Amino acid sequence: MASNGSSSYHHGNLRQELMDLAEKHLVDTGVHDLSLRALAREIGVSQTAPYRHFKDKNALLAALATEGFRRFFDVCRPSEMEERSDQSILLFGLAYARFAREHTAMFHLMFGPTLQPRNQYPELFAAGREAIYKVRARVEKGLQRGELRPLDDIASIAHTIWAAVHGVTTLMLDHADTYGYHRDIDLQAEKSMRMMIAGLCVDPSGIATLPETATHYPPVPA
Template sequence: MTMNMINTNTSYHHGNLRQELMALAEQHLVNDGIGELSLRALAREIGVSQTAPYRHFKDKNALLAALATEGFKRFFDYCIPSEQEARADISLLYFGLGYVKFAKAHTEMFHLMFGPVLQPRNEYPELFSAGREAIYKVRAGVERGFKTGELRELDDAASIAHTVWGAVHGVATLMLDHADTYGYHRDVDLQAEKSLRMMIAGLCTDPTEISQLPTTLTPYPPEE
């Protein structure tokens, strides 16, 4: 859910400045991009001293890292159906569908989370930890599939998890950046689902469950 900006000149004194800076920065991220974003400009817009934001963020990238970390928390809501699904193969499909749905609903945040701005990630411990949690969710699903025999052990669990991540991210990126050619002969959402189904089916010992599922699965939070 997108944070709502609270505009009050006394917010800093009530301890809300950090949240207010993040909310306003996200508005600018969505509407204008991050090129012109600065802590001093945000302070002027909120109505506090230009040095006040530095009590919470050492620089603009620290603020963006906090935003990206918040983005991962929202993304984890889209992972809930995957984690609740008993079958490992369908769980991976749900992860992929949730991933592309999140990317479509929160495009600017998605680009911030996975783009080149906040590199190297280990300079931002909370963001780095959130990213690791995301890939661990995939790896846990793969390991579960090995135990139940639903997934083929083509390689170790970590390698397969990263392969799934790469394929899913590729689908999401094509949807966002090349929708005019990706799925040009059909609805782009349907094409994304077909791509994910085929990728997951290649990992399955028996792809029947994946192929027999109804199309246009939507066990995710509604569009915001």
């Protein structure tokens, strides 16, 4: 096994092997017991080999979280194809919640406190900025086309949308016993987002024209 691991490393695959194995441990056991040396032993390379790619465990986790954002953007892409900005924002919220449900450990790594402050990890910081800029672009388009009400400046509206979507998603993940207890929790999350976004719309009837669930979304990447 050691020779195979060393061979993989010399062929330039060790970085990806480390990320793949780290993600498996992230899902199975969390981040606290994760270490580069333990991953190296499991792969079958020297305990110093991982440090050629990551200076420490958090650097590895930051790379993993950045990859999580790339997958998240893929899941959100259909929302960017919606012509109406209010519908686009709703589908973004639904994709956000779905990604969190299907990749909960990755979601917590992407948005949780483990990797703080974010500006220590430039690629991860840039990915997070890209995410909020995507929401801002939807808001700007909606204001220009008269689809959203000009309640405040673009940045404030975008951050309010993000806070609301994230709040609904966090309640769904962490407080399912009380949030949505009287109905299917995914349906409750969708209803909450519909009500929130309808409040931003000049004509809320556009939200009602969307189907009850975003069944046209592709599977979330593994």
